[in-house]
Amino acid sequence: MITTPTLLCFAHGLEAKAFLQNLDFQPLGTEFYHSTSKDLYLSVTGEGPLKALSQTLQHLTQHPRIRKVVNMGLCGGLSEGSQSIGDILDVRTIYSDRPDDEQGVQFHSFSTNAESRVDLVTAWRRITSIEKAQELARFAQLVDREAWGHAYACKQLSRDFQCKKIVSDFATNLEQCFEVRAKALEYSQALFEHYFSVIEPDFPTQPPEFDFDIKGFYLTNQQLSQIKKLLPEGTKKASLAIDTILLAGILGSEEHPKKRTQRLIEALRQSQHPLEDRLQNQVNQRLQPLTDQGWTVTFDRDLESPRLEIKTSFDRPEEVQARSRALASFDIQSWLRLFEGELDV
Amino acid sequence: MFDRIFIEQEVKDLPATEKILRTFPDLPITEIDQVDKVFGQVKKPYLQKRETLNLFLGKKRGQLVKEAPEAYGAAGAPHYYFVHAYNCIYECQYCYLQGYFHSPDIVLFLNHAEIAEEIHRVADQHPDQTVWFHAGEFSDSLALSHLSGELDFYFDCFKKRPTAKLELRTKSANIRELLKLEPAPNIITSFSLSPDKASKHFDLKTPPLKARLAAMKALSDAGHPLAIHLDPIIYQPNFIEAYDQMLSQLTNQIDLNRIQYISLGVVRFTKDVYREVRNNYPQTSEFRGNFKTSFDGKVRYDRPTRMYILNQVKALCSKYGASEDQIYLCME
Ligand code: SF4
Numbered sequence: 001m002i003t004t005p006t007l008l009c010f011a012h013g014l015e016a017k018a019f020l021q022n023l024d025f026q027p028l029g030t031e032f033y034h035s036t037s038k039d040l041y042l043s044v045t046g047e048g049p050l051k052a053l054s055q056t057l058q059h060l061t062q063h064p065r066i067r068k069v070v071n072m073g074l075c076g077g078l079s080e081g082s083q084s085i086g087d088i089l090d091v092r093t094i095y096s097d098r099p100d101d102e103q104g105v106q107f108h109s110f111s112t113n114a115e116s117r118v119d120l121v122t123a124w125r126r127i128t129s130i131e132k133a134q135e136l137a138r139f140a141q142l143v144d145r146e147a148w149g150h151a152y153a154c155k156q157l158s159r160d161f162q163c164k165k166i167v168s169d170f171a172t173n174l175e176q177c178f179e180v181r182a183k184a185l186e187y188s189q190a191l192f193e194h195y196f197s198v199i200e201p202d203f204p205t206q207p208p209e210f211d212f213d214i215k216g217f218y219l220t221n222q223q224l225s226q227i228k229k230l231l232p233e234g235t236k237k238a239s240l241a242i243d244t245i246l247l248a249g250i251l252g253s254e255e256h257p258k259k260r261t262q263r264l265i266e267a268l269r270q271s272q273h274p275l276e277d278r279l280q281n282q283v284n285q286r287l288q289p290l291t292d293q294g295w296t297v298t299f300d301r302d303l304e305s306p307r308l309e310i311k312t313s314f315d316r317p318e319e320v321q322a323r324s325r326a327l328a329s330f331d332i333q334s335w336l337r338l339f340e341g342e343l344d345v
Numbered sequence: 346m347f348d349r350i351f352i353e354q355e356v357k358d359l360p361a362t363e364k365i366l367r368t369f370p371d372l373p374i375t376e377i378d379q380v381d382k383v384f385g386q387v388k389k390p391y392l393q394k395r396e397t398l399n400l401f402l403g404k405k406r407g408q409l410v411k412e413a414p415e416a417y418g419a420a421g422a423p424h425y426y427f428v429h430a431y432n433c434i435y436e437c438q439y440c441y442l443q444g445y446f447h448s449p450d451i452v453l454f455l456n457h458a459e460i461a462e463e464i465h466r467v468a469d470q471h472p473d474q475t476v477w478f479h480a481g482e483f484s485d486s487l488a489l490s491h492l493s494g495e496l497d498f499y500f501d502c503f504k505k506r507p508t509a510k511l512e513l514r515t516k517s518a519n520i521r522e523l524l525k526l527e528p529a530p531n532i533i534t535s536f537s538l539s540p541d542k543a544s545k546h547f548d549l550k551t552p553p554l555k556a557r558l559a560a561m562k563a564l565s566d567a568g569h570p571l572a573i574h575l576d577p578i579i580y581q582p583n584f585i586e587a588y589d590q591m592l593s594q595l596t597n598q599i600d601l602n603r604i605q606y607i608s609l610g611v612v613r614f615t616k617d618v619y620r621e622v623r624n625n626y627p628q629t630s631e632f633r634g635n636f637k638t639s640f641d642g643k644v645r646y647d648r649p650t651r652m653y654i655l656n657q658v659k660a661l662c663s664k665y666g667a668s669e670d671q672i673y674l675c676m677e
Binding site: 079092093095105106107108109111117137138139232273274275276279282302303304305338339340341342343 | 348351375386390393397580628630634635637638639640647648651653
């Protein structure tokens, strides 16, 4: 089975303990491990968004095969009542407070694909006042010290990102934090069990690359990418996305596979943008009297302005006459009417 | 509908605020100094509006009435818009709000008296002209009107100013509050319509065409002046038949002669909005392909295509009885 090489990030060794104890992790560097059996990487980044950011960037650049990062660990709740201690929550959007002592939260946020309704704000300093907790509670339900750094690194390097947090205390109850350390191992075990029962129950296979598995076509790489663009975004299998009637028509022809591919691209383009095609024909048709007689015609490719520039060169008097005649009889009104929407000729 | 309510201290004791809070007795409330200090301070993903929305109640500050962009309404008259809300409960795929604010949360401004004062001041600057004021530039004018409760206020304001006109632009069928009010000839409710299939495809969460047409009929029967926006028209291969059918459904209910004006416009985006639209709705093939940056920097179809579409729909309107002076082209 092909697995998605994944990096698990924790802030503290205690949070990662159950993973390190239960799997075959071998050290690759300082606080950085790899499990061959599960193809999982694990990093203990240290506390704070800067450490999270720099460690994740470093691991992802040194190991470009890692496609996904999962940040797990403890977090604080910002409003008692909506979460309970011990809840494991999927985070939807991650905000960050401002590193300078200014009020409010940084503008940039990062979203995961989680379907949850729980948001988190990453604090640059430990929360030491109820007022600070209340200020952050305007933006999110949870607070941690790292997730934003991990998410930022993943965004920069286009990696999937997931964030799973276990609520260990409430930032509005500053006395609880002493109990957290005592329970850290228990939380680590809960995250471990959650990971293998919910997040990766049977190790997802790597998403298949776009698959063009229709016999009878010959595709260059460029044509393959053209076809990908013409199919709905996210399409994985061309055979399912291309209209079977269209396909049958093209495959039934006697043409060479290369020519068929060209026809397929044309047909796909036409089916998506039929008006565009009609317009192109109209443009060609209206300029044809000039181009047929050897005039080079330049016009606004965006078709916003009807301005035409024409030029020619000639060697013989007959050419001068033929081109003059073509120019004199050129139907400029018809060209202008195209810009008033006359496409029905 | 909402997760939490944020209230500016300055508006917390207003009757309008109290009324809104009575509607949501169980929602957590947070008092804030100013809406701007929280709303839009962070980039909240637009599509989160599908799951959670916060409601902000506050006071509109800064310029309360603004000049509308050129070609906004019928030519020859000054056009202004005023803002009494930000954002919308609907989710039209082309909506420019998705690139405009940094948050989809709903903001209701409650300082209507100040806004009305400014409307009078602006109208006074045009003593010899009919001045148009448009509501709903950053929201739908009726969708939340049962909650925001400002309609009677603006009706009073414009009844005192018969030479100025108010346009309430909507895609909703929420006419309960409007029907309670005495119609005024200078207050026009304009409905944005698109064919049923297109509406289901692009105008997510909006009432179906049938409901909008029924709402129009009820308002028309009650004597409220109406207008129509066939805008944005999005090219689909069968658009002519689709608009034909829609106009037929419309004219079965309402005589087009009773419609004050019909505006036609083809889909267009600012560059930022276009980027957001492509990001938020990558599967919508209608927003790929034939879009160009045009004369004013907006992203739209090329000119021949736009004019072709507008001519076709205009011809259909004429076929169903609209006169030449009733129709104007929006933003063209
Ligand atoms: S109704 Fe108007 S404001 Fe609301 S989502 Fe649709 S386009 Fe946007």
